[in-house]
Amino acid sequence: MNRNRAPEDDNRGNGWTRLRARFLGDRRGSTAMEFAMLALPFALLVFAILESCISFAGQEVMANITDDIARKLRTGQLRPADVSGTKLQDMICAKLEIIVANKCPGLSVDLREYATFADAATASYKIVNNQIVLTQGANSTAFGVSPGLAETKNMLRVFYKWPVMTDFMSKSMTNMTDGTALHFASVTWQNEPFDN
Numbered sequence: 001m002n003r004n005r006a007p008e009d010d011n012r013g014n015g016w017t018r019l020r021a022r023f024l025g026d027r028r029g030s031t032a033m034e035f036a037m038l039a040l041p042f043a044l045l046v047f048a049i050l051e052s053c054i055s056f057a058g059q060e061v062m063a064n065i066t067d068d069i070a071r072k073l074r075t076g077q078l079r080p081a082d083v084s085g086t087k088l089q090d091m092i093c094a095k096l097e098i099i100v101a102n103k104c105p106g107l108s109v110d111l112r113e114y115a116t117f118a119d120a121a122t123a124s125y126k127i128v129n130n131q132i133v134l135t136q137g138a139n140s141t142a143f144g145v146s147p148g149l150a151e152t153k154n155m156l157r158v159f160y161k162w163p164v165m166t167d168f169m170s171k172s173m174t175n176m177t178d179g180t181a182l183h184f185a186s187v188t189w190q191n192e193p194f195d196n
Contacts, residue, residue: 044168047166047168047169048166048168048169051164051165051166051169051173052169052173054099054165055162055164055173055181055183057099058099058100058160058162058183059162059183059185061095061096061098061099062096062158062160062183062185063185065092065095065096065158065185066092066156066158066185066186066187067185067187068095069088069091069092069156070154070156070187070189073111073147073154073156073189073191074154074189074190074191074192075192075194076150076191076192076194076195080146080147080149083111083145083147084145085145088109088111088145089104089107089108089109089145092104092107092109092158093107096160100160100162101163104160105161106160106161106162106163106180107158107159107160108132108143108158108159108160109143109145109156109157109158109159110134110143110144110145110155110156110157110158111144111145111146111147111154111155111156111157112144112145112146112147112154112155113146113147113148113152113153113154114153114154114155115153116153117153117188117190119136119153120153120155120188122136122137123135123136123155123157124136125157125159125184127175127176127182129177130176130177130178132159132182134157148191149191149196150191150192150193150194150195150196151190151191151192151193152190152191153188153189153190153191154188154189154190154191155186155187155188156186156187157184157185157186158184158185158186159182159183159184160182160183160184161176161178161180161181161182161183162180162181162182162183163179163180164179164180164181
């Protein structure tokens, strides 16, 4: 034992030991500490679930709208004059606005007639520089609206760039370089024999 040490040094050492023991032994704030540690992961999980559910709902609404428009075209309720120019896109946007932003930014629509279903099966798309490029076999085609008359084969394709709202989900949910997730719906059919 060091005889040269001052008595107040012993009291200070014992004081820190007692304070540490009291702090570590006190369990009154443990619930608050546990909640603080679990609050952030829980909030992240809740936001991830909400983001996924809202995005899925948007995709389903868009698919239902696409099916509905295709049925009206197939049965002759909508004629080529009813969907010419931007009328088709405006019609889809009017129904889609219940779940997306006003005027549907990021909405693209393509409607065209095909000679056979085999020709329609070669229609595809790719993403180049954050833009949707329609392809027909090896060739690129532009977006357009050119529906066929009675008994023709047609394909309606609807694309929407869905904005991902929570930043931490953007890496796992986006497939576009601008931070959006591309939603896509397509219907291929043969028109019924209605009067042209």
